Amino acid sequence: NAGVMQNPRHLVRRRGQEARLRCSPMKGHSHVYWYRQLPEEGLKFMVYLQKENIIDESGMPKERFSAEFPKEGPSILRIQQVVRGDSAAYFCASSRTGRGENTEAFFGQGTRLTVV
Amino acid sequence: SQELEQSPQSLIVQEGKNLTINCTSSKTLYGLYWYKQKYGEGLIFLMMLQKGGEEKSHEKITAKLDEKKQQSSLHITASQPSHAGIYLCGAAFYGNNRLAFGKGNQVVVIP
Numbered sequence A: 001n002a003g004v005m006q007n008p009r010h011l012v013r014r015r016g017q018e019a020r021l022r023c024s025p026m027k028g029h030s031h032v033y034w035y036r037q038l039p040e041e042g043l044k045f046m047v048y049l050q051k052e053n054i055i056d057e058s059g060m061p062k063e064r065f066s067a068e069f070p071k072e073g074p075s076i077l078r079i080q081q082v083v084r085g086d087s088a089a090y091f092c093a094s095s096r097t098g099r100g101e102n103t104e105a106f107f108g109q110g111t112r113l114t115v116v
Numbered sequence B: 001s002q003e004l005e006q007s008p009q010s011l012i013v014q015e016g017k018n019l020t021i022n023c024t025s026s027k028t029l030y031g032l033y034w035y036k037q038k039y040g041e042g043l044i045f046l047m048m049l050q051k052g053g054e055e056k057s058h059e060k061i062t063a064k065l066d067e068k069k070q071q072s073s074l075h076i077t078a079s080q081p082s083h084a085g086i087y088l089c090g091a092a093f094y095g096n097n098r099l100a101f102g103k104g105n106q107v108v109v110i111p
Helices: none
Strands: A005-007 A010-013 A019-024 A031-038 A042-050 A053-056 A065-068 A075-079 A088-095 A111-115 B004-007 B010-014 B019-025 B029-037 B043-049 B055-058 B061-065 B071-076 B085-093 B099-101 B105-110
Touching: A005 A088, A010 A019, A019 A088, A019 A111, A031 A075, A042 A065, A042 A075, A042 B085, A042 B099, A075 A088, B004 B085, B010 B019, B019 B029, B019 B085, B019 B105, B029 B061, B029 B071, B043 B055, B043 B061, B071 B085
Parallel strands: A010 A111, B010 B105
Antiparallel strands: A005 A019, A019 A075, A031 A042, A031 A088, A042 A053, A065 A075, A088 A111, B004 B019, B019 B071, B029 B043, B029 B085, B055 B061, B061 B071, B085 B099, B085 B105
């Protein structure tokens, strides 16, 4: 049973380009969470999705950032017109049921985005 | 303000010694999660605690959640170099869909 798979592991983008980060949850998991990690700041929640639905996007910047989790395929975190401040490690986690039912959430290896 | 405070921020111990790190919440937890992260890598799930007073162990690592469900401690017995890394506590709160995280405890084990 493969764990949470994120790709790419490393992504370099020039300012103004688009970044697409992919996350395939563990088998049997239909809940996905995206986090951003900056040095000295810890993990910051961005968005929580269930298949085809955004449940909580309270941590997501209002502009340039979007997330989806289609019926088929991985969850995508999309950052448009990237700026240097977007450089960070982006982690995805998945769980079998929602947070309200309090189940283990497993993390992927992360995507390290560098904006040059 | 930080919802979860982890202490100490960093800790250096001699191999074979015991160590304890703490995670304190400003409000009652619905669930408490411990993860370990090595630099440049993902988070490894260690254990989840839900009930007040609950204690779980995995190999040489024991975690407890206090009765009021506002503080957890993680204890490592006879530490090894493999225990080095950043330990992150995550918490689920009532009425919330997300896990909030502390800034982590950095553990260094000297051979």
